Amino acid sequence: MHIQPKASHFINGKYVEDTDGTALPVIYPATGETIAHLHEATPAIIEQAITSAHRAQQQWAALSGTERGRVLRKAADIIRERNHDLSVLETYDTGKPLSETLVADATSGADALEYFGGLSGSLTGEHIQLGQDWVYTRREPLGLCVGIGAWNYPTQIACWKAAPALACGNAMIFKPSETTPLCALKIAEILIEAGLPAGVFNVIQGGGPVGAPLISDARVNKVSLTGSVPTGRKVYAAAAQDLKHVTMELGGKSPLIIFDDADLENAVGGAILANFYSSGQVCSNGTRVFVQKGIKDQFLKRLAKRLKNAVIGDPMDQATTFGPMANQAQLQITLDYIAKGKAEGARLIYGGGALDQPGFYIQPTVFADVNDDMVIAQDEIFGPVMAVLDFETEDEVITRANATDFGLSAGVFTQNLTRAHSVIAQMEAGSCFINSYNDAPVEAPFGGMKLSGVGRENSKEAINHYSQLKSVYVRMGDVEAPY
Numbered sequence: 001m002h003i004q005p006k007a008s009h010f011i012n013g014k015y016v017e018d019t020d021g022t023a024l025p026v027i028y029p030a031t032g033e034t035i036a037h038l039h040e041a042t043p044a045i046i047e048q049a050i051t052s053a054h055r056a057q058q059q060w061a062a063l064s065g066t067e068r069g070r071v072l073r074k075a076a077d078i079i080r081e082r083n084h085d086l087s088v089l090e091t092y093d094t095g096k097p098l099s100e101t102l103v104a105d106a107t108s109g110a111d112a113l114e115y116f117g118g119l120s121g122s123l124t125g126e127h128i129q130l131g132q133d134w135v136y137t138r139r140e141p142l143g144l145c146v147g148i149g150a151w152n153y154p155t156q157i158a159c160w161k162a163a164p165a166l167a168c169g170n171a172m173i174f175k176p177s178e179t180t181p182l183c184a185l186k187i188a189e190i191l192i193e194a195g196l197p198a199g200v201f202n203v204i205q206g207g208g209p210v211g212a213p214l215i216s217d218a219r220v221n222k223v224s225l226t227g228s229v230p231t232g233r234k235v236y237a238a239a240a241q242d243l244k245h246v247t248m249e250l251g252g253k254s255p256l257i258i259f260d261d262a263d264l265e266n267a268v269g270g271a272i273l274a275n276f277y278s279s280g281q282v283c284s285n286g287t288r289v290f291v292q293k294g295i296k297d298q299f300l301k302r303l304a305k306r307l308k309n310a311v312i313g314d315p316m317d318q319a320t321t322f323g324p325m326a327n328q329a330q331l332q333i334t335l336d337y338i339a340k341g342k343a344e345g346a347r348l349i350y351g352g353g354a355l356d357q358p359g360f361y362i363q364p365t366v367f368a369d370v371n372d373d374m375v376i377a378q379d380e381i382f383g384p385v386m387a388v389l390d391f392e393t394e395d396e397v398i399t400r401a402n403a404t405d406f407g408l409s410a411g412v413f414t415q416n417l418t419r420a421h422s423v424i425a426q427m428e429a430g431s432c433f434i435n436s437y438n439d440a441p442v443e444a445p446f447g448g449m450k451l452s453g454v455g456r457e458n459s460k461e462a463i464n465h466y467s468q469l470k471s472v473y474v475r476m477g478d479v480e481a482p483y
């Protein structure tokens with residue numbers, strides 16, 4: 001398997017290089033070694049991508065939805081056939097264990113392409129009868145969309161954005177995170193192999209200085225960002241200059257509420273999934289775990305015992321269940337937060353340090369006796385740090401769970417289903433879970449409230465964010481003008 005791609009960018013159906021771009025080393029998080037050398041997009045590369053995508057979009061939109069869907073579904077099939085290699089590449093890009101990437105990344109991307117490929121033939125407007133006259137609506141593409149990705153799910157993010165965009169007849173330029181540039185190039189290659197016309201999906205590399213000119217270009221009609229709130233503010237503001245459409249999938253500090261009647265093993269399992277999957281680098285993670293006082297000690301005891309079963313090590317070994325952080329910077333940020341948690345007086349129950357070995361390894365970490373005011377209970381850490389907070393009553397926990405500017409996710413564990421639905425209905429969060437955590441099937445809308453985002457990815461709802469309605473009034477009789 002070649003880790004080094006043929007070139008840095010994929011434009012108009014081909015790999016393209018411009019070595020004048022700043023060097024972009026790709027670092028394998030498990031060893032710290034450089035495994036590929038790429039270059040950031042130069043202004044010439046950015047212009048080439050915009051010109052190609054802008055030209056290709058109209059040809060793509062002119063196909064029927066069924067024809068477009070066929071291409072997307074073929075791409076989904078190819079991705080599934082090559083799941084192993086794509087998963088290995090995802091592991092090289094992110095450091096996530098192969099035991100995860102084999103089931104959660106390319107497969108999720110294939111689901112999105114299959115789902116939106118299936119929908120694209122039935123994207124219709126409606127007919128509205130008004131006496132003799134009538135109105136019909138046409139669902140039209142937005143035009144050229146820019147997708148900008150974070151580094152935790154490079155394949156999934158590229159596909160979750162490309163699939164609805166392309167299904168609706170748009171073209172896309174996708175800019176992966178500068179720290180995980182490999183996977184999106186493979187998706188671009190596969191889409192061409194599946195029959196996508198050249199230029200409809202393009203990938204260019206680089207950081208903010210490459211993303212910013214894409215957003216401000218007059219030929220771009222929409223931007224979909226997956227990233228942090230500070231970046232979201234900048235991107236949203238830049239898009240607002242020309243009132244461009246946006247989807248913002250941003251950060252979170254989500255609550256997971258565990259009542260004393262919950263099935264304890266399921267609740268502990270849910271808390272593990274909500275904090276330590278992908279070494280904690282998941283936007284929707286339930287990192288504020290509110291545990292009702294009566295079961296707190298039992299919960300912490302079982303949690304610590306089960307965490308001992310985490311297999312931390314070589315992410316390419318399928319027995320490994322907990323890999324390194326994706327990059328050195330995120331490791332350091334996480335260690336700094338752990339130090340803050342200790343300094344603020346939270347009780348360290350498990351983990352708490354980096355592993356003394358090459359790569360960006362850290363232990364899964366749990367703090368108990370965390371207060372709402374502590375920094376580790378307020379900031380998104382984006383690392384494997386669980387904050388356990390005590391609560392007594394339902395009303396109290398609802399107020400405290402919502403006392404955050406974020407609103408991506410929320411979860412509740414209880415065997416009282418009336419309470420479960422009532423609590424979830426009061427959560428200020430977009431993607432919620434009852435007796436589960438972090439499930440994200442393509443059929444369900446995914447996205448946040450408050451600072452966690454604007455718009456939704458996946459499900460039929462995503463169609464509304466990648467298309468626009470034109471309404472056409474048709475008069476059947478004469479026009480009665482006043483003069």
Ligand SMILES: NC(=O)c1ccc[n+]([C@@H]2O[C@H](COP(=O)([O-])OP(=O)(O)OC[C@H]3O[C@@H](n4cnc5c(N)ncnc54)[C@H](O)[C@@H]3O)[C@@H](O)[C@H]2O)c1
Pocket residue numbers: 148149150151152153175176177178206207208209210211212215226227228229230231232234235248249250251252282283284380382408447448452453
């Ligand atoms: N809600 C979601 O679906 C979701 C999913 C994954 C990650 N995230 C969030 O992403 C964050 C972690 O990812 P990250 O560190 O890569 O985020 P980030 O905000 O640093 O970067 C995200 C992307 O934005 C680009 N970017 C940065 N400045 C830009 C600018 N001025 N104009 C255009 N593009 C710019 C980066 O190059 C990168 O591709 C966390 O906050 C996490 O919660 C959210």
Ligand SMILES: C[N+](C)(C)CCCC=O
Pocket residue numbers: 152153281282283284438439440
């Ligand atoms: C599918 N997950 C695991 C919920 C990840 C969604 C994207 C957020 O980081």
